[in-house]
Amino acid sequence: MKKTILFLFFVNLLFFGYSQVEEQPLDSVAEKMIIVEGDSIFRNSIDLDEVYLFGKLKFGSYQSKLRYYILRRKTLKVYPYAKLAAERLVELNDSITKIKKKRHQKKYTKEIQKFIEEEFSEELKKLTRTEGQILVKLIYRQTGETAFELVKELRSGWRAFWYNTTASMFKISLKERFQPDQVHEDYLIEDILQRAFSEFRLERQESVLDYDYAQLSNKWGDVGKKQ
Numbered sequence: 001m002k003k004t005i006l007f008l009f010f011v012n013l014l015f016f017g018y019s020q021v022e023e024q025p026l027d028s029v030a031e032k033m034i035i036v037e038g039d040s041i042f043r044n045s046i047d048l049d050e051v052y053l054f055g056k057l058k059f060g061s062y063q064s065k066l067r068y069y070i071l072r073r074k075t076l077k078v079y080p081y082a083k084l085a086a087e088r089l090v091e092l093n094d095s096i097t098k099i100k101k102k103r104h105q106k107k108y109t110k111e112i113q114k115f116i117e118e119e120f121s122e123e124l125k126k127l128t129r130t131e132g133q134i135l136v137k138l139i140y141r142q143t144g145e146t147a148f149e150l151v152k153e154l155r156s157g158w159r160a161f162w163y164n165t166t167a168s169m170f171k172i173s174l175k176e177r178f179q180p181d182q183v184h185e186d187y188l189i190e191d192i193l194q195r196a197f198s199e200f201r202l203e204r205q206e207s208v209l210d211y212d213y214a215q216l217s218n219k220w221g222d223v224g225k226k227q
Contacts, residue, residue, distance in 0.1 A: 054198065068192075071188055071189065071192065074128075074134050075138075075192045077131060078127065078131050078135040079193065079196075081123075081124065081135055081138075082138035082139050082141065083142060083203065085142065086139075086142035086143055086205065092108075096109075129171050132170070132172050133173070134189065136172065136174060136176050137176055137177070137186065137189065138189075140176070140178045140209075141208075141209060146174060148164055151163050151174065180216050181219070184220060187216050187219075187220045191217075
């Protein structure tokens, strides 16, 4: 319960606060692409973070280009919410360990939930169905747990099943994982994030999952390649 109340709030908004939001036109921002791994230059020097250098995006068809840019717009929109959720989870867990009495812990979690609700509830309600599913994936990217698992910890297996069934009515699965090494669309999402990080368009937050973007790029090839 300590670590899942925040995610339960996100889940409630995703499935019961949906309005039918019309998709917006694609933006036409030109992209640049990379693939270079950074490394330390001299022996005994300080190790450098990996740096990815992007070249121009290549697409095999108009449809693949359209798909990528639609996915990019949606990913850029929902990523900040997934990042916020992970940050609040860390803050909540750190603070809870310092609070000894359970009633004080409960009071604190309610205060955090209220803060999130007042700050972001209206924005989350504006998400489309596909944006909601991407958000579920990104929450897994940032936490290593599915929304279903997080709800189950707080509301029992039956309630988690009920939420998942309700979400299915909106074509959203709470059990969805982020698997860029197995699912091409997830790789595209990771590619979009890495490009946005390199351009400082999004604030970087490392994934808790174990995968390497350079290896993913070698596996999947051009982002516009039809899979």
